[in-house]
Amino acid sequence: MTFIFCSVCAAYAGLVAVDSVATKRLAYTPVKEFTPLRVAEALPDRASQAVNGTITRLDRMHAFAGVLGLGLIAFLAIEPTYNWLLLLLSGLTALAADNIVRMHPQARFQRLDDTALFLFVPVLFTLGAGLFLKQVVGGTAGAGLGILTIPAYWLILWAEYQSVDRRSGHFILGRGILNAATYIIAFLFFATIYDFDLSLVTASFAAGIVSLLLGIEVVREEAMDTTRTIAYALAIGLLLAEAAWVTHFLPLEGSSAAVFLLLAFYLMTGLMHNYLGDRLSLRTGSEFATVAGAGLALVILSRSYL
Numbered sequence: 001m002t003f004i005f006c007s008v009c010a011a012y013a014g015l016v017a018v019d020s021v022a023t024k025r026l027a028y029t030p031v032k033e034f035t036p037l038r039v040a041e042a043l044p045d046r047a048s049q050a051v052n053g054t055i056t057r058l059d060r061m062h063a064f065a066g067v068l069g070l071g072l073i074a075f076l077a078i079e080p081t082y083n084w085l086l087l088l089l090s091g092l093t094a095l096a097a098d099n100i101v102r103m104h105p106q107a108r109f110q111r112l113d114d115t116a117l118f119l120f121v122p123v124l125f126t127l128g129a130g131l132f133l134k135q136v137v138g139g140t141a142g143a144g145l146g147i148l149t150i151p152a153y154w155l156i157l158w159a160e161y162q163s164v165d166r167r168s169g170h171f172i173l174g175r176g177i178l179n180a181a182t183y184i185i186a187f188l189f190f191a192t193i194y195d196f197d198l199s200l201v202t203a204s205f206a207a208g209i210v211s212l213l214l215g216i217e218v219v220r221e222e223a224m225d226t227t228r229t230i231a232y233a234l235a236i237g238l239l240l241a242e243a244a245w246v247t248h249f250l251p252l253e254g255s256s257a258a259v260f261l262l263l264a265f266y267l268m269t270g271l272m273h274n275y276l277g278d279r280l281s282l283r284t285g286s287e288f289a290t291v292a293g294a295g296l297a298l299v300i301l302s303r304s305y306l
Helices: 002-037 039-052 054-077 083-102 112-118 120-137 139-162 171-195 200-222 226-247 255-276 282-305
Strands: none
Touching: 054 083, 054 120, 054 139, 083 112, 083 120, 083 139, 112 120, 112 200, 112 226, 120 139, 120 171, 120 200, 139 171, 171 200, 171 255, 200 226, 200 255, 226 255, 255 282
16 A cells, blocks of 8 residues: 555656646747747838838829829819919929939938939929920810820839939839930920920020930939039030021921931930940941931921821
8 A cells, every 4th residue: 555655646746747847848938939039029110111111112102193293284274374383393393303212222312402413304304294285285185195194203203213223123224214204305395396486596595405404314324423414415405406406497397397306316315325335336326327317317208298
């Protein structure tokens, strides 16, 4: 009996000991395995980064594009025309573009004028599209086409954002969008200039100023300092002013003259851009001259037979 009693006591003590160890292990294991992950702290931090990062930037682009597009539609639809509304909208476009590029993680903009080179295309698009749709197209058709400016604004703002960092995977695509927008804006302005039926001096001056401002966008890709960028853009502006003067002595008017100036702008900016990038060769120059010559031939043929 004594042996059985002692055996039972020993077994009971062993079970208590095992249960105690198991309890300690169960209590310890979750702490050891899961505490370092800090799931409760990590998830809100990642969520806040997502909300305050990419989503917020995209939301701002959507909002800015919608507001600017609707504002331009309002300018086109309201009669009589209030020119101050277009100027106000241009100022808002500059503020929107400035806000977008300063949000880039790689942005190092400190002064107020550090983003100036990023504002030319958005602001000139506002002015060019507004004047072209109001004066050249006009009426309900112009206001209806204004809806297309909403995706156009979004693309331009997105491209300006991507052009901040040359190492970005979307830098080349962004620059391509901005270059395409530059030539479209140039045509909008040139067509509007000839639609206003301005004097020779005024038309030449206007074409030169527009080409100067748009030329800044083309040559700034070579990452030069601001002074050199403006100097080369000024040369482009002077050449385009001379080309506009020449159109007065050619049998060109209206859209034909605008296409002629666009071809001249394409030729000059293309040659300048390749020269600054040390890529200009006889073959490259011949390619640009061929494209410009073919375009000019089409303009002459359309003028003669259509």
